[in-house]
Amino acid sequence: xxxxxAKTIVISGFLIALNIVLSRIVNIPxxxxxxxxxxxxxxxxxxxxxxxxVGAVGDVLSHILRPMGPFMPHFTxxxxxxxxxxxxxxxxxxxxxxKPRLWKIFVSILVGQVTTTVLMVPYxxxxxxxxxxxxxxxxxxIKQAVNIPAYSIIIKLLVEALNRAGVLEETKxxx
Numbered sequence: 001x002x003x004x005x006a007k008t009i010v011i012s013g014f015l016i017a018l019n020i021v022l023s024r025i026v027n028i029p030x031x032x033x034x035x036x037x038x039x040x041x042x043x044x045x046x047x048x049x050x051x052x053x054v055g056a057v058g059d060v061l062s063h064i065l066r067p068m069g070p071f072m073p074h075f076t077x078x079x080x081x082x083x084x085x086x087x088x089x090x091x092x093x094x095x096x097x098x099k100p101r102l103w104k105i106f107v108s109i110l111v112g113q114v115t116t117t118v119l120m121v122p123y124x125x126x127x128x129x130x131x132x133x134x135x136x137x138x139x140x141x142i143k144q145a146v147n148i149p150a151y152s153i154i155i156k157l158l159v160e161a162l163n164r165a166g167v168l169e170e171t172k173x174x175x
Contacts, residue, residue: 008046012054015042019058024066033143035062036082036117037151040109043087044155045097045168051083074124078116085112097168100159106152113144 004012015038023035039058043051059079063071089108095101122136162168 008050012042012050015054016058019054020062020065024062039079039083040086040151041155043083044090044105044108045159048084048087051087052080055079055083072128078120082112082116085115097159098163100156102152102156105155109148109151113148117144
């Protein structure tokens, strides 16, 4: 497990802010939402604990700053798992971030997004609001068919750029 040093905490704060901006401000509901990207990035690069913290704190702060209905802890759970699952799978698949493998990033994101966005969120929407599960799940799956490959490629490129800049080497040395 990577230590939560000052640098990781600062980067996590940036990822939380980015999550809030992308999910609440630069968001066209039902069409475009990249709010999950910083959560997934945090989980893959800094581990499942950081990914979970970024997801949960980002969700709570998003609700405080710009509520979109009553607070639902169900969605805080799914936000946390959005970072936790890819973080765990990155470790299980032994994806060395010094030489990241696209397919390992893709699988980590795929399992996480199918679990949270395609299954859990539609299920919670059905039990909480009566939204039709199959329709909600189908719409989520279609969006994720675009998001998952895009997130995978962007994360691979960002990790490679951070490696060239020496940012991840310092973080890995402290782990």
